[in-house]
Amino acid sequence: MISSSSCTFLSNSGLGGPSNNFSGAQRRVSGPFRVCCMAPPSNRTGGGDRNGSIVMEVETKATPLKEIRSDSAVADVDDNEISAGGPQDVYGEDRATEDHFVTPWSVSVASGYTLLRDPHFNKGLAFSEKERDAHYLRGLLPPTVIPQETQVKKMIQHIRQYQVPLQKYMAMMDLQERNERLFYKLLIDHVEELLPVVYTPTVGEACQKYGDIFMRPQGLYISLKEKGKILEVLRNWPEKNIQVIVVTDGERILGLGDLGCQGMGIPVGKLSLYTALGGVRPSACLPITIDVGTNNEKLLNDELYIGLKQRRATGQEYAELMHEFMSAVKTTYGEKVLIQFEDFANHNAFDLLEKYRSTHLVFNDDIQGTASVVLAGLVAALKLVGGNLADHKFLFLGAGEAGTGIAELIALEISKQTNAPLEEVRKKIWLVDSKGLIVSSRKETLQHFKKPWAHEHEPVKKLVDAVNQIKPTVLIGTSGQGRTFTKEVIEAMSSINEKPIILSLSNPTSQSECTAEEAYTWSQGRAIFASGSPFPPVEYEGKVFVPGQANNAYIFPGFGLGLIMSGTIRVHDDLLLAASEALAAEVTQENFDKGLIFPPFTNIRKISAHIAAKVAAKAYELGLATRLPQPKNLAEFAESCMYTPAYRSYR
Ligand SMILES: NC(=O)C1=CN([C@@H]2O[C@H](COP(=O)(O)OP(=O)(O)OC[C@H]3O[C@@H](n4cnc5c(N)ncnc54)[C@H](OP(=O)(O)O)[C@@H]3O)[C@@H](O)[C@H]2O)C=CC1
Numbered sequence: 001m002i003s004s005s006s007c008t009f010l011s012n013s014g015l016g017g018p019s020n021n022f023s024g025a026q027r028r029v030s031g032p033f034r035v036c037c038m039a040p041p042s043n044r045t046g047g048g049d050r051n052g053s054i055v056m057e058v059e060t061k062a063t064p065l066k067e068i069r070s071d072s073a074v075a076d077v078d079d080n081e082i083s084a085g086g087p088q089d090v091y092g093e094d095r096a097t098e099d100h101f102v103t104p105w106s107v108s109v110a111s112g113y114t115l116l117r118d119p120h121f122n123k124g125l126a127f128s129e130k131e132r133d134a135h136y137l138r139g140l141l142p143p144t145v146i147p148q149e150t151q152v153k154k155m156i157q158h159i160r161q162y163q164v165p166l167q168k169y170m171a172m173m174d175l176q177e178r179n180e181r182l183f184y185k186l187l188i189d190h191v192e193e194l195l196p197v198v199y200t201p202t203v204g205e206a207c208q209k210y211g212d213i214f215m216r217p218q219g220l221y222i223s224l225k226e227k228g229k230i231l232e233v234l235r236n237w238p239e240k241n242i243q244v245i246v247v248t249d250g251e252r253i254l255g256l257g258d259l260g261c262q263g264m265g266i267p268v269g270k271l272s273l274y275t276a277l278g279g280v281r282p283s284a285c286l287p288i289t290i291d292v293g294t295n296n297e298k299l300l301n302d303e304l305y306i307g308l309k310q311r312r313a314t315g316q317e318y319a320e321l322m323h324e325f326m327s328a329v330k331t332t333y334g335e336k337v338l339i340q341f342e343d344f345a346n347h348n349a350f351d352l353l354e355k356y357r358s359t360h361l362v363f364n365d366d367i368q369g370t371a372s373v374v375l376a377g378l379v380a381a382l383k384l385v386g387g388n389l390a391d392h393k394f395l396f397l398g399a400g401e402a403g404t405g406i407a408e409l410i411a412l413e414i415s416k417q418t419n420a421p422l423e424e425v426r427k428k429i430w431l432v433d434s435k436g437l438i439v440s441s442r443k444e445t446l447q448h449f450k451k452p453w454a455h456e457h458e459p460v461k462k463l464v465d466a467v468n469q470i471k472p473t474v475l476i477g478t479s480g481q482g483r484t485f486t487k488e489v490i491e492a493m494s495s496i497n498e499k500p501i502i503l504s505l506s507n508p509t510s511q512s513e514c515t516a517e518e519a520y521t522w523s524q525g526r527a528i529f530a531s532g533s534p535f536p537p538v539e540y541e542g543k544v545f546v547p548g549q550a551n552n553a554y555i556f557p558g559f560g561l562g563l564i565m566s567g568t569i570r571v572h573d574d575l576l577l578a579a580s581e582a583l584a585a586e587v588t589q590e591n592f593d594k595g596l597i598f599p600p601f602t603n604i605r606k607i608s609a610h611i612a613a614k615v616a617a618k619a620y621e622l623g624l625a626t627r628l629p630q631p632k633n634l635a636e637f638a639e640s641c642m643y644t645p646a647y648r649s650y651r
């Protein structure tokens with residue numbers, strides 16, 4: 001095992017170490033430091049404040065006037081020009097002159113009442129006697145001292161007492177706001193139980209009701225009102241060493257459609273998995289929602305709606321805001337910040353990925369992460385059904401981001417395995433959209449991402465007819481439409497195949513193409529089934545079937561960790577294939593015996609470390625990794641870099 005000191009590079013740049021971005025002298029002190037924005041800055045020259053906090057230093061962060069001018073010309077500024085100065089000069093400090101605006105960030109030691117209310121440093125009753133003395137906590141806590149393990153036991157009992165999933169979600173969010181380390185310890189220790197609470201399906205309901213349950217803002221909101229000022233908005237975020245941003249514009253939240261600004265639950269949820277499942281430090285994670293309006297009438301008419309009450313901006317207005325955002329992120333956080341696009345509608349998702357994949361470290365989870373996970377599941381499933389990937393025929397219900405993303409990665413993998421041209425391989429893969437089977441006679445009217453899948457065939461409207469005519473071995477649901485794998489469809493799959501592979505990927509549970517019970521019952525216990533949102537085990541004719549969860553949550557945390565720890569600057573398809581191979585290798589015989597084609601989430605941190613190692617190794621091989629020299633044992637290195645939620649001792 002590598003000692004934590006071998007991860008100094010990452011500690012300093014943010015992965016495993018304490019939250020800071022200060023000079024060496026301050027970094028050595030292990031007190032509960034806070035960075036805060038003070039006004040007016042001239043008062044903050046040192047000494048104690050009312051709450052016993054000691055102001056250690058006043059930092060001045062300069063903002064060149066040119067970069068924050070509020071006209072729309074910012075969007076036209078060349079990327080290189082706007083990024084001038086680079087990551088070492090993120091606030092323009094190096095070139096600050098008297099005519100530059102500055103943000104008066106200051107550093108203080110949190111203590112007393114303030115410390116108890118700081119989620120990053122609060123430990124509740126776990127503060128030791130010594131810490132209670134040193135940090136002005138006497139009398140602010142009842143006398144007992146209890147360890148974090150006991151707090152976890154108490155919290156899980158507390159969460160379990162709620163019957164309604166949304167109440168569990170709110171209790172978890174409340175904990176995250178009060179005591180971040182306890183939140184992550186609880187989530188990691190009870191990952192199988194709590195994943196459905198902080199993630200799909202409950203996060204979907206939370207987004208739908210975000211306006212009602214909204215207590216404290218989480219993440220960063222960038223709306224059309226901030227056009228021309230996005231650099232300033234990013235500078236309002238208190239953490240400086242950001243390594244992963246998950247961003248949505250809320251237009252396709254799970255299979256629930258346009259939830260506008262309320263989509264914020266998704267970046268918040270995804271990033272909590274980056275930390276819990278992938279070990280990326282919470283302060284290095286930044287959830288962002290871009291608010292360009294919503295076309296959801298219900299929200300537009302809801303007085304509690306938290307977003308802009310206007311219809312969605314499109315075309316140039318949308319593109320300009322996104323471009324300003326992308327440029328500002330690079331200027332503020334540098335070349336190596338990972339930007340994960342999440343739950344954009346497909347008419348923007350493919351274009352954004354294409355536009356920024358050569359200039360930024362971008363990754364679309366719905367297109368690419370999902371593809372990597374599903375390919376892993378299919379490769380694992382071959383152990384149960386036999387043959388190679390190339391021996392199979394695939395049919396999708398849904399030809400959007402997830403459907404065509406998965407289809408393309410399967411085709412790429414088969415093409416690599418068989419040396420057959422991609423165009424030939426694609427003929428094994430068929431997709432159905434809302435208008436029926438995608439066939440060549442529809443080519444002219446198809447969106448660009450569907451065109452490669454328009455094969456020669458007569459038009460077919462119904463899925464069951466497509467199944468009977470194409471005779472697929474694998475059926476994948478990516479339609480966002482619940483109960484579309486009907487009894488007829490599953491019976492047709494089961495009459496064609498001894499062991500039909502049926503993946504019902506749409507989220508949340510209400511949108512799943514079928515339930516686990518339906519898949520096992522209608523296939524008479526022969527289906528190899530996995531779903532995007534979890535289903536409980538099913539008993540059929542005396543045998544218990546455990547459905548797996550085919551969700552991109554298996555990949556993105558480890559994938560992101562691999563990129564970050566290797567300093568990778570661009571995402572390449574081979575990195576997705578590497579992640580997929582790593583995940584498939586984690587499925588054990590014991591899992592197969594239960595019919596599982598994905599490993600359980602219980603061991604996900606180990607799995608993420610292996611995924612990270614494979615992704616990083618491939619990045620080094622392709623010359624995309626900038627962290628040199630390459631660590632000798634990448635899996636050990638990945639583990640040594642992972643954030644652990646155990647409380648730190650304060651001197
Ligand atoms: N398990 C996982 O990890 C993931 C799951 N998903 C889930 O997949 C679903 C789809 O996401 P995404 O691909 O991004 O969405 P898109 O909107 O990009 O694609 C949806 C596709 O489904 C088609 N469709 C809609 N209704 C029907 C219908 N009744 N019959 C046939 N096809 C239909 C649409 O057709 P048309 O083009 O004609 O409109 C479109 O091609 C969502 O529920 C999402 O939650 C997504 C990512 C990851």
Ligand SMILES: CC(=O)C(=O)O
Pocket residue numbers: 200253254255343365366506507532551552553
């Ligand atoms: C899982 C996921 O990313 C989705 O359903 O959109």
Ligand SMILES: [Mg+2]
Pocket residue numbers: 254342343365366
């Ligand atoms: Mg998604």
